[in-house]
Amino acid sequence: MTETTKTGAGGIAWAGSLVGSTKPDNLGFRYSHKRYKRATDDENNPDSLKELPTSVVVQFKNREGDEVGNLVDIPTGSNVDALSSLVHSLLNPTDDDDEDEKKTPNVQPYSFYAKIKRNGVEDDIEVTSTLANLIKEHGISTEEIISLTYQPLAIFRVRPVTRCADTMPGHTEAILHVSYSPDGKHLASGGGDTTVRFWCVNTNLPKHTCLQHKNHVLSTAWSPDGKRFASADKNGVLILWDPVKGVALTTIKAHSKWITSMAWEPMHRSKGGACERLVTVGKDGLGKIWNVRTGRCDATLAGHLDSVECVKWGGEGLIYTASRDRTIKAWGAESPDPKKVGVLVKTLTGHGHRINTLALSCDYVCRTGPFDHTCTKFSSTQAAFEAATKRYADFKGGEEPERMVSGSDDFTLFLWHPRDGKRPIKRMTGHQQAVNHIEFSPDGRYFASASFDKKVKVWNGRSGDFLSTLTGHVGAVYRVAWSSDSRFLVTASKDSTAKLWEMPSGKRAKETLPGHADEVYALDWNPNGSSVVTGSKDRTIKVWKH
Secondary structure (H helix, E strand, O other): OOOOOOOOOOOEEEOOOOOOOOOOOOOOEEEOOHHHHHHHHOOOOHHHHOOOOOEEEEEEEOOOOOEEEEEEEEEOOOEHHHHHHHHHHHHOOOOOHHHHHHOOOOOOOEEEEEEEEEOOEEEEEEOOOEHHHHHHHHOOOOOOOEEEEEEEOOOOOOOOOOEEEEEEOOOOOOEEEEEEOOOOOEEEEEEOOOOEEEEEOOOOOEEEEEOOOOOOEEEEEEOOOOOOEEEEEOOOEEEEEEOOOOEEEEEEEOOOOOEEEEEEOOHHHOHHHOOOEEEEEEOOOOEEEEEOOOOEEEEEEOOOOOOEEEEEEOOOOEEEEEEOOOEEEEEEOOOOOHHHOOOEEEEEEOOOOOEEEEEEOOHHHHHHOOOOOOOOOOOOHHHHHHHHHHHHHHHHOOOOOOOEEEEEOOOOEEEEOOOOOOOOOEEEOOOOOOEEEEEEOOOOOEEEEEEOOOOEEEEEOOOOOEEEEEOOOOOOEEEEEEOOOOOEEEEEEOOOOEEEEEOOOOOOOOEEEOOOOOOEEEEEEOOOOOOEEEEEOOOOEEEEEO
């Protein structure tokens, strides 16, 4: 009793007998359309995984490397949600089933990583779908125990921004920088009209307009405690502001040429959480460490042969500078002997053209200091310092090295472990024009790179593996910014739009945020997750909300 049906361009044909079939899973349906084949054959059809056993033995470990629970025999078809539930029950054995029926608790979501050796290097590979797919892709032996390291993800969820809540005029030239304070309660902007402006986050109205700069404001940065705002201009002048009163606290002629970038000392590394040290770099090829309370230069970082384009102050006591001379230099920022502050520790080479941008895996936790998405108020500096130290320790989780990514005009990115060695961990190719900006997700699992080739690429934050290309912009992409829960990415482009993407899966934009009349240069996502702000060449700032 066999019967076949002819199909047209695509569809389902019934071919074969259902009686006495040697394959009980095969109900006799044949897919004649490639879309159906692709969707079913690899994942749902057991034939493609028939050589795998039905279960494997797994040992779960936390980020410190401690084993959690005993060895567990779990099905190879288990996905991330199933693994998360299992880890939750191992960590919380007292959670009673009866209680779960009454109220669903906040079950902590997790990501999982398997250690896999490739080309003699051990990599952490994330489990993205099922264990079976991981085993097949990377040829993992099912005879041995598979060790899975879990990392907690954000319990809170940031809502995607979809609409323009307000347009804020005021600047008379292109806006080059917009940024929220670490606690999300202040907004500052700077640009080509030489002014620094502070805005009320609740009403989106101007609070203070500061006119002390005499040239374009090229770089800005908030201190991790949110009490000071630094801005630097094309004349090499650095000004420290009180964001509440809108007055200049200190004015310093910092460099002989313009200042390109600056970074504050992370709160957990500063003495008692004072947040008094700041590093600036400029076109004169120098870096300088300033004590902003006294206005003194503590150290000069000399050694680059050309303009220094970017500076980052790491979470482990090192400062990293990237230059047009194609090198990255690491400098010691801490020493009991003041003369040894600013000593050159190592030089990282590899890029074939000027280096435009650096990103550190700890950038977000260093930027926000003691403040999380709840934006708690602290009674004292000491309490804030302890909170910042705890947040950094929780983020770092054990002996994980600090990771850095550099992006260059040679179209490539390099992943480094700058404390551990001088050689790059990975060289990442794929962009077809200069790489303009890189940013790690707040949890350090991914980083995104923006390029003049109109594309944004998303990469694995630990191994540097390529994950996806985000296509949609029709002009160069200038900036990227992550939501505080690492689930969304927003990008700003020359095409006068910003776009919102779901991470890490979305290759097509979830939302396009139109409205600007010219190129979008500046971008930031509020650390409390409530809003995104964009600044444009059209001289307006737009606030975007859910």
